[in-house]
Amino acid sequence: MFDDFLTRAALAGVGLSLATGPLGSFVVWRRMAYFGDATAHAAILGVAMALATDLPVGFGIMVVSLAMAVTVATLAAKGWAMDTTLGVLAHSALAFGLVAVSFVPGVRTDLSAWLFGDILAVSRGDLAFVWGGAVVVLALLAWRWQALLTATLNEDLAHASGLNPDRERLVLTIALAIVVAVAIKVVGALLIAAMLIVPAAAARGLSRTPEVMAGLAILIGAVSALGGLQLSLWQDTPAGPSVIVVAALIFTATTALGRRLTG
Template identity: 70%
Template sequence: MLDDFMTRAMLAGVGVAFAAAPLGCFVVWRRMAYFGDATAHAAILGIALALALEVSIFAGAMVVALIMALTVTFLTGRGYAMDTILGVLAHSALAFGLVAVSFLSGIRIDLMAYLFGDILAVSKSDLIVIWGGATLVVALILWRWSALLMSTLNEELAYASGLHPKREQLVLTISLAITVAVAIKVVGVLLIAAMLIIPAAAARGLARTPEAMAGIAGAIGAVSAVAGLQGAYVLDTPAGPSIVCVAAILFAGLNLVGWRSKNAM
């Protein structure tokens, strides 16, 4: 079954949706959309360094994304607003990464595959990495679910309950770095933030509890991956962007249905 490239592509897309769903909910609740985007942009530098050092692309992207996220967390509140720090570091890392790639002589690089994904080229070993990373992310989020929710809703109440919001932020940071690393092959650096945010945002109006929102977001992400791949196959369009387009259509459609339902009451 795994010899079929479309089957591998669908499994990879569902794996990324599996990881991005609960994490995307916290990104939406904490208004960290730009944080996720900046971390993804930094991954280009990690890819360049991984190719130069001849190490795993996954490892290089994850390490640089993690360093980027930790740096932003450390610098926030030290004289600069978070959006300023994110803007400086994200665009700087992306620029340095693209320049570094240009110095890699003797290495053939399909830069578009890293920017927008190359899900149709996913191998069996890639599937192991994607699903291994996704499982680790979900395990981290489930382990700290209550603490993360408390820290997101009210930091003062979290402190009063004996929790450390900064530690919970670190859990999210590590999870985000892993998700960015596993999603590069599927949707690429420039579209990772979309897979984090759009399914979670679409699920927000349908859910009554945080747990339900995470589950619905996962379902929307999985449907987007499968339908986007089928659409790309039929229409001969880029796979990664097609997946995001389907997620955006679902977001618009679900919001339109919700808006009409409210007006009908």
Template identity: 70%
Template sequence: MLDDFMVRAALAGTGVALAAAPLGCFVVWRRMAYFGDATAHAAILGVALSLAFSMSVFVGAMVVALLMALTVNFLSGRGYAMDTLLGVMAHSALAFGLVAVSFLSGIRIDLMAYLFGDILAVSRVDLGVIWSGAAIVVALIGWRWSALLTTTLNEDLAYANGINPKREQLVLTLALAITVAVAIKVVGVLLIAAMLIIPAAAARPLSRTPEGMAVTAGLIGMTSVIVGLRAAFVFDTPAGPSIVCVAALSFVMSSILRTFRTTA
């Protein structure tokens, strides 16, 4: 069954959707969209370093994404506006990554595949990495779910309950780095943030509880993958962007539904 490239693509996209769903909810609740974008952009530098030192692209992307996230956490609140800091870090990391790639003489690299993803070229090994990473992210978020929700709601309440908000932020940072590393093969660094944010944003009007929103976001993400792949096959369009387009349409439909509910 796994010899069919479309089946491998669907399984890979489903794995990414499962990892991105609960994490994307926290990104939406905490208004961390730019934070996710900056972390994703840093991954291209990790790709360049991985290829230069003959390392696993997954490891390089995860390490650099994690370092980027930790750097942003460290510098925030030290005289820099968060949006300014994230803008500088995101674009600088992407630029340094692209420049580093240009120095890789003798190494053939399809830069577009890392920028926009190449889900149709996913191998069995890639599937193992993606699903292993997704399992780690889901287990990590599930383990700290209550503490993360409390910290997101109110940091003072978290302290009162013996929860360290900085530790929970570190958990989110680690989960985000893993998600970026496993998603880079599927949708690329420029579309990772979209898969984190759009399904969660689309699920918000359709959910009554945080848990329900995470589950709904996962369903929307997986549906976007299947429908997007089918649309890419039928209309001969890029697979990664097609998946994001379907997710965007789901957000539009959920927004329309919310409008009807509020006016009814």
């Protein structure tokens, strides 16, 4: 029988996958990988802000991640060259966060847990936060699913259908900020983008419809989380990175399988 901490870790990984699967599919479809990376990097600045003001860390991460996501979405809507802009914003936010923590009086914290995650240290409160955030993201995406698909497929078609692509982009922005806030304890700021992208990319070659891809991405994410925990126990490897290693191996296998099926 699993120990309590392993049970919580497994449930946290599965709960996170419920959110990252469908959201990661949109990240892949819209080629928003760097967008997710920038939002995740900003989470460390949110940690620093929360520690400095005695606010809950999750709240600080949510505020800063949402601010970063809205900033990036606004710049994208104005036609900025996003590759350079996102690079500057992502690494600057990470650097400011790391430096800011050192100025918080009386705080001595190991930031490696926030950078790479510590899924084995998930508490019952963290577990409730992860599942609560996952349910909110799923509800948000389910509510706007068809509109998001239309806006992703073609913005002109979205306008013709009476939809506002900027509003749909904002929905994804909010969902992304929530996922960053709930995922940072599980896989860390540096690996959140991987948890969004790798399972969705692995599912793409095996899917014929958007709904199937989102469902497979959830399944692959959950298998990656459980497999990563097992790998961590067997080989005494870091749990968060181990989850991504398993996801990458699944991506390699599904990519090879997908090519064989289409070949």
